[in-house]
Amino acid sequence: xxxxxxxxxxxxxxxxxxxMNNVIVTQTVQNPTKIAIVPFGWSGGRLPEDIPSIMRxxxxxxxxxxxxxxxxxxxxxxxxVAVHYRDWKVLGAEYLLIGSITQEAGRxxxxxxxFDVIQQKTVLSQLRVDGTESQLRDIAHRISDKVYxxxxxxxxxxxxxxIYVEAYARPQNYKLMLSDIDGARxxxxxxxxxxxxxxIWSPKTGQRVAYVSFEANNKPAVYVMDIATKRRQQLTSFxxxxxxPSWSPDEQxxxxxxxxxxxxxxxxxxxxxRQLERITNHFAIDSEPTWSADGAALFFTSDRxxxxxxxxxxxxxxxxxxxxxxxxxxxxxxxxxxxKSLVVLNKRPGGNYHIAAQDLKTGNxxxxxxxxxxxxxxxxxxxxxxxYATRSGGKGVLAAVSLDARVKILQPPKQGDVxxxxxxxxxx
Amino acid sequence: xxxxxxxxxxxxxVVMSFLVGCSGANTTKEQPPVETTTPEQxxxxxxxxxxxxxxxxxxxxxxxxxxxxxxxxxHSDKLKGASVAVRLEGHADERGSRxxxxxxxxxxxNAVRDFLVTQGVSGSSLEVVSFGEExxxxxxxxxxxxxxxxxxxxKY
Numbered sequence: 169x170x171x172x173x174x175x176x177x178x179x180x181x182x183x184x185x186x187x188m189n190n191v192i193v194t195q196t197v198q199n200p201t202k203i204a205i206v207p208f209g210w211s212g213g214r215l216p217e218d219i220p221s222i223m224r225x226x227x228x229x230x231x232x233x234x235x236x237x238x239x240x241x242x243x244x245x246x247x248x249v250a251v252h253y254r255d256w257k258v259l260g261a262e263y264l265l266i267g268s269i270t271q272e273a274g275r276x277x278x279x280x281x282x283f284d285v286i287q288q289k290t291v292l293s294q295l296r297v298d299g300t301e302s303q304l305r306d307i308a309h310r311i312s313d314k315v316y317x318x319x320x321x322x323x324x325x326x327x328x329x330x331i332y333v334e335a336y337a338r339p340q341n342y343k344l345m346l347s348d349i350d351g352a353r354x355x356x357x358x359x360x361x362x363x364x365x366x367x368i369w370s371p372k373t374g375q376r377v378a379y380v381s382f383e384a385n386n387k388p389a390v391y392v393m394d395i396a397t398k399r400r401q402q403l404t405s406f407x408x409x410x411x412x413p414s415w416s417p418d419e420q421x422x423x424x425x426x427x428x429x430x431x432x433x434x435x436x437x438x439x440x441x442r443q444l445e446r447i448t449n450h451f452a453i454d455s456e457p458t459w460s461a462d463g464a465a466l467f468f469t470s471d472r473x474x475x476x477x478x479x480x481x482x483x484x485x486x487x488x489x490x491x492x493x494x495x496x497x498x499x500x501x502x503x504x505x506x507x508k509s510l511v512v513l514n515k516r517p518g519g520n521y522h523i524a525a526q527d528l529k530t531g532n533x534x535x536x537x538x539x540x541x542x543x544x545x546x547x548x549x550x551x552x553x554x555x556y557a558t559r560s561g562g563k564g565v566l567a568a569v570s571l572d573a574r575v576k577i578l579q580p581p582k583q584g585d586v587x588x589x590x591x592x593x594x595x596x
Numbered sequence: 597x598x599x600x601x602x603x604x605x606x607x608x609x610v611v612m613s614f615l616v617g618c619s620g621a622n623t624t625k626e627q628p629p630v631e632t633t634t635p636e637q638x639x640x641x642x643x644x645x646x647x648x649x650x651x652x653x654x655x656x657x658x659x660x661x662x663x664x665x666x667x668x669x670x671h672s673d674k675l676k677g678a679s680v681a682v683r684l685e686g687h688a689d690e691r692g693s694r695x696x697x698x699x700x701x702x703x704x705x706n707a708v709r710d711f712l713v714t715q716g717v718s719g720s721s722l723e724v725v726s727f728g729e730e731x732x733x734x735x736x737x738x739x740x741x742x743x744x745x746x747x748x749x750x751k752y
Contacts, residue, residue, distance in 0.1 A: 337735075363730040365694050380695075387725060388698070409702055409726065412695040425695065432699040453699040469696055475656065476696055497656075500693035513693050521691060541737065543693055559737065588694070 190351045191568075193231055195576035200234040201319065203227055204261040204285075207238055208278065209246030209268030216301060219269065219278065222308035223315075225350055226326040229568075230316065231553075231575025236261055248281055248290065256285045263291075265315055275300060278307050282315055292318060305352060323550045325349060329592040330555065331357070331367045331377055332566065334584035343584070344379060346395065349591075351579070357398060362386055366412055367590045370419045374593045378403075378413040378422055390424055392439065403437065412456045416463050423447070423457035423466055434468050434481070447481055448488070454479075456500050461507030467491060469499040478512060492526060494533040495519075500544060505551040509571060511536075513543055523556050525571055536573045546591040547571075555589040650733075651708060653746040655689070658703035660711055668708060671750060672715035679721065682752040684708050686726040687733070689742035694728055701726030701748075708748045 205220045205227070224235035238244075242255045246268045256264050267280030275298055282292035297310045306327065313324030326349065334343045342364040344357040358364065362382035370376040378392050384402065389410045393400040404410040408427035415422060416436075423436050426444075434447040434457045448454040452472035459466055465482045472479075476499045478492040492498035497515035504511065507528070514524035514533065523537040523545045539558040547554045553570045560567075560578060564585030568577040579586070649671055651664035660668070675682060686705030688697035705724040713719045734741035 363727070365728075365730070382727075382730075408724065409698060411698050425699065427699070427702055432702065453696065453703060455699045456693065456695050469693070471656075476692070497692060499696045515692075541691065 190225070190580060191229055192578045192580070193228060193575070194578055195574070196231045196234070197574045200232055201263065202234050202236060202259070202261050203263040203265065203315075204236040204241065204256055204259065205265045206241060206244055206246070206267075208266075208280075210270075212271060215269065215304065217304035217308065219304060219308040219311070220265075220267075222305055222350070222352075223265070223312045226309060226312035226324075227316070229326075229350060229577065231570060231577065232320065248283075248293070251283060253283075253285055253288045256283075261285045263315075263319060265311075267311070276304060276307065278311065280311055282318060305348065309348070309350075322552055323594070325548045325550050325553070325591075325594075327595065328549060329374075329595075330566075331369065331590040331592070332586055333364050333367065333588040334582060334586050335363075335564070336584040341584075344377075344393075357393060357395070358400065363388075365588055367588055368413055368415060369590050369592050370415050371417055371593050372419045374595050376419075377590070378415060380411045380413065390422070392422075403439070403442070408432075409455075414458045414466075416459050417461070418463065423459065425455040425457065434466060436466075436483070447483070447486065458501050458503060461503055461505065467501045467503065467510060469501065478510065491528075492533070493531065494526070495524075497521070498524075502545055502547050502554075504547055504571065505549060509551075511545045511547055511554055511571070513545065523554065523569060534573065536569045536571065537567065538576065539567055539578070542567075544588050546589045548591050549593045555591055557587040557589060649750045650747050651750070652743065653704055653748075655742070655746065656692075656700070658700060658707050660707050664708075665711065668711055668750070669715065672712050672717050675712065675717045675721070675752070676715070679718075680752050682712075682717075682722050682750065684722060684724050685731075685749040685751065686724065687731060687745055687747050687749070688729050689745040690729045690732065690737070691742065694730075698726050698728035701728045704746075704748045708750065 205223050207220050227233035227235050236259055240259055245251045245266050262285055264283040264285050267278055270277045277298045279294055279296050281294055284291050297307045299307045309326040312326040316324035328349045330349055331346050334345050341361050343359050344364050345354055346357050347354040360383045365380050367377050367379040376392055376394055380388050381391050382388050389402050390404040390413045391400050391402050406426050406428040409425055409432055412425045413422045421436050422439055425432050426435050431451055432453045432455050434454050436445045436447055450472050452470055454468055454470045456469040457466045465480055467478055467480050469476050470479050475496050477490055478498050478501045479488050480491050481488045495514045495516045498512045500513040502511045510526045510528055512524055513521060515521050520540050521542050522535045523542050524533050524535045526533040542556055542558045545554045545556040553568055555566055555568045558567045561581055563581040564587045565581050566579040566586050566589050651667050684705040686701030688700045709722045709724055732745045734744040
């Protein structure tokens with residue numbers, strides 16, 4: 169009886185916490201690392217942001233960590249002298265993160281330390297991050313990034329951001345939105361009653377976003393927006409398709425699809441001079457270009473073989489070759505930051521549309537997502553996870569999966585149908 | 597250990613029931629409807645409300661079916677002499693990637709345009725636009741809706 173009660177209460181607690189923390193982690197790694205993030209010391213009144221809570225959410229989102237709830241904590245040390253490892257061993261914690269916040273002349277200073285509970289040693293001692301009141305969330309994410317990288321050796325993505333499209337029906341409306349990667353601080357970049365699609369961050373500075381909008385006479389055109397000022401520029405107005413923009417790694421060029429010469433083909437445009445270079449010349453559909461990590465080649469979708477598959481074109485020679493062979497549909501490719509994997513929208517005969525990753529060396533393709541009607545993968549700048557769009561509960565929602573498929577996440581629904589996620593680069 | 601497994605299992609169960617609730621996989625293979633609206637015989641085309649006709653396509657195809665050709669033949673007679681602007685709006689169903697579906701919609705509209713041109717309609721009066729999967733006619737997530745969305749709308 170007590171067992172059932174415990175289970176019911178756990179379920180309730182989980183339900184509530186899933187709500188507050190915003191994402192449903194449907195699959196974690198096999199033994200997530202237990203981390204205790206203790207409430208920070210703070211002498212003032214109520215802080216507008218709960219920094220440890222934001223950090224616990226960050227670590228949950230990684231799917232590799234299991235934050236210990238403050239309800240279970242036996243002590244709340246805010247300084248190293250107050251740390252007794254047995255209080256944390258008893259909870260099964262592997263890492264302990266403590267800290268305190270002070271305020272001076274309108275600026276907030278967070279000091280934190282990280283301890284290895286198993287080895288009983290200090291890993292990070294009295295590191296400091298500071299910021300204004302509006303940067304309290306950034307302070308939290310900065311600490312999460314540092315702790316995550318210290319423990320895993322992988323750069324954290326908790327300070328990155330997301331751009332996505334939210335679509336409404338009756339009346340029809342499209343919003344280009346920006347938010348933190350944890351879903352907070354949602355901001356409207358642009359609203360239109362005409363379709364908006366294919367947003368993509370400038371990969372080096374993250375200062376601009378290119379996207380496609382139908383607002384010019386209900387016809388598609390490529391736009392570039394400066395994210396800080398929201399000032400936008402229409403870059404194309406060719407007859408026919410203007411779509412699938414993709415920034416070169418140095419942000420100087422945009423690859424795109426245009427059908428002005430009679431057929432959907434890949435072109436590269438110099439963003440400054442607007443000079444166009446035609447890349448493909450084939451009567452089939454050629455679309456969705458994406459740059460290789462070194463900027464020397466483009467991957468693109470083509471149905472020249474009868475069904476959509478990914479091809480690669482070396483820009484210097486225009487030599488083209490087919491890249492994907494597994495499945496009867498491969499489209500919308502993206503290259504991982506280390507250049508080793510190609511993430512695609514894949515379908516095998518008789519199967520569903522899933523996000524998959526192909527090893528560019530071996531050609532081996534592995535399905536990553538388990539949801540249905542998946543599309544639009546966007547890879548995190550640390551290459552560990554990707555965000556994509558899918559459907560759940562009758563709505564378009566975002567989901568995430570790690571590139572080793574061990575972590576699976578479903579985002580909660582928003583008011584409209586959410587789609588077309590674009591993961592930002594790192595902001596230096 | 598066991599309680600943790602139960603916790604995870606229950607979370608999974610909650611999420612699964614959530615997801616199962618929405619999957620409506622109903623794959624009835626119906627013939628897509630072929631609609632034609634015929635205007636009054638005597639009035640000039642410009643005086644009536646915008647006329648629409650819709651032709652449908654097979655999955656991931658932009659070739660015209662025999663039915664589509666028959667529908668378009670009827671239209672080409674009306675359009676041959678008249679100097680009206682005709683909009684050919686191409687569409688695709690929601691499956692697959694958005695930009696590829698934009699191109700698919702355009703290829704479909706191009707196929708309609710090319711056919712009308714071979715029937716003697718002036719190419720300059722035919723405007724092609726693709727909306728990809730952005731403007732579905734039916735919003736369900738199974739073949740009965742998808743087949744209605746793989747279409748070109750002829751508007752004049």
